[in-house]
Each structure stands twice: as C-alpha cells, then as structure tokens.
Amino acid sequence: MSEPAASPVHSSPADAAALPRVRCFSGIQPSGAPHIGNDLGAIRNYVALQDRYESIYAIVDFHALTSTHDADLLRRRTREMAAALLALGLDPAKCTLFVQSHRPEVTELMWLFTTVTPVSWLERTPTYKEKRENQPEDVNHGLLTYPVLQAADIVLYKASLVPVGRDQAAHLELSREIVRAFNNRYGPTFPEPQAVYTEAPVVLGTDGVRKMSKSMGNTIEIFAPADEIRRQVTSMVTDTERIKRTDPGRPEVCNVCQLHRFFGDDYAEIWDGERTARTGCVDTKKLLVERILRHYAPARERYAELMASPVTVDRVLEEGAERLRPIATATIAEVREKMGLR
C-alpha cells in the first residue's frame, strides 16, 4: 500500500506547539462492532486531537451502505457506534460528532468532485479491488466512488488533518489528488488533507495475517461480553514456529505479544518470558484478556449507560449536524460560484 505523499503527522506534545490550530476530520463506518484495531489505529487519536484541533468526527452511514443493506441494522449500528465513540472519550464539548447523512451537502460536493476525478484513479484503489473480491455478488457503484465521497467528507469542512489507520493511506492520497485536481481547475479552494497516525497504524486481526477488520470476522471487540472477548483472544494465531511449550517464542512475530505493547508498561518483561519459554502462549493470552478488560472497563460501563439512554446519544448527533450546517453551506456556495452553477 502506498504512503501518503506528504509525511504523516505523529501526534506528540512537540507537534502541538509547532502546529497552528487547524481543523481535523475523520469518519468511521457503522458496519459492525468497533474493535481494538479501530481504537488503537484511529479512535485514540480522535480523542487526543480533540484537545488540540477543531475536531469533527462522522459516523459514515452513506459509506456503510456500500456493504450493509438492512435498514434496521444500519440504524442500530449507527447509534451503537456513536455510543462507542462517546464511551471511548469523545466529548461533545470539545469536538463535533455527527452522522454523515445528516449533513447531505456532502453528496452534492461528491458529485461535483466526480467531475474532476478520472475513473482510472478509482479503479486502481486497493480497497475497491479487495471489496470486489470480498463481495462479488454486490459490486455496487458506491464501492468505486467511495474515495470521492471520502474526499468530500473531509474538505466539505475544509479539514486538513485526518486521523486514520494506515489502511486508509491510499484513500487519503486519492483525496489529496482530487483536491489538487479541483484546485488546479477552479483555483485554490481546499487544503490538501494529511493523515495522522497513531503508534499502532496497522493492528493485525486474530488470524495474525490480515488487518483486524469488522468484515473479516478477525476482530477483538471492545464492547462484547467478557466471555466473547476471551474467546476472540484465545483464538489468536501466535508464533507458528513455536510448536512445543518449551520452544522459545519470537515476540516480534507474535501478534499477542505485539498487542501487549498497548495494554501495559511491562511488555518487555512479557516478551522476555516468551523468548526464554518461561511463559507459554496460553499464559500470555490469559494476561492479554485481563489487560484488555481492565483497560476498557470504564468505557464499557459508560457504553452500557449510553445505550440505556438513546435520547442522550441522538441529541449529541443532532446537535453535531446542526453545528456544522454553516460550514457546509458556505463551502457549497463557494464551490457552486467557482464552478459556474448559478
């Protein structure tokens, strides 16, 4: 997968001093239960960046329609995703959280962007090729146009920073190309968005091979019952060359060991236990389950409270969409003027 043209931004206190206060945007699909890949790869940065930038986060239900066609399910997952983001630390006093389809101006901007986007750019997108293989019975047009909608999502709000996982690098690069194509044709209008990565830009799934992904069924869910999380961690593929309990382990290639880096300060000791075969994979997995449950305990509690009060969640989403109306309408007016739509 190609890297973004500009070097990605890593969040650190030093950056905060160096960068002016700018707008940041990211979206997450309500396509299934949020997993630790979403959190370690992106949501942690959503939370960190809300203190430093004007931050806008969307639950991108238009995008989810490319693979979810059950209306009730989509509605339920949209609310669950909102509750999840709030439980994980998004604060409506510091950021704007909304549902993508509640600000429909984005679909107009997407259409306008399609007129500056060569089809060949879209056909070469790796995720389009993957989705075509994963859902061959449903290769809908939305799968192809997805990156154009994503570009519109970001720059409708003139955002220039986009906290995402590395799997989104190619999409982000395409967003930059689309923006450049528009700016070249109609004059400087939009900033070129830049990715912001966490220290865990790609979290592997329980299969230890592919990225953790809702649609691949290789996830460790954040809000599943404890027994389900235990089952998911226990099913993880570890170091495939460690056959016997007494064989030395290789933490560098063991996904369980890799995940320990994010759930405690003592991962070096845990790795040492594996290398010297003092501990086995079963011990390391048990410890990881404990750590994950402990780490997410406050968020899980908060999630249960929010799900018991859907009105609270819905109000946050409604207020978020309303707050964005002036920015969205101003951008559309500017673009219409520049493109000659009068």
Ligand code: AQP
């Ligand atoms: N495994 C991952 N490692 C690091 N970051 C990840 N993200 C997703 N999986 C990982 C990041 O989470 C954000 C939200 O993802 P999304 O739901 O909008 O889309 P996605 O990347 O397509 O996530 P999934 O879980 O793989 O969903 P499906 O299976 O529905 O396509 C993004 O910033 C993403 O990079």
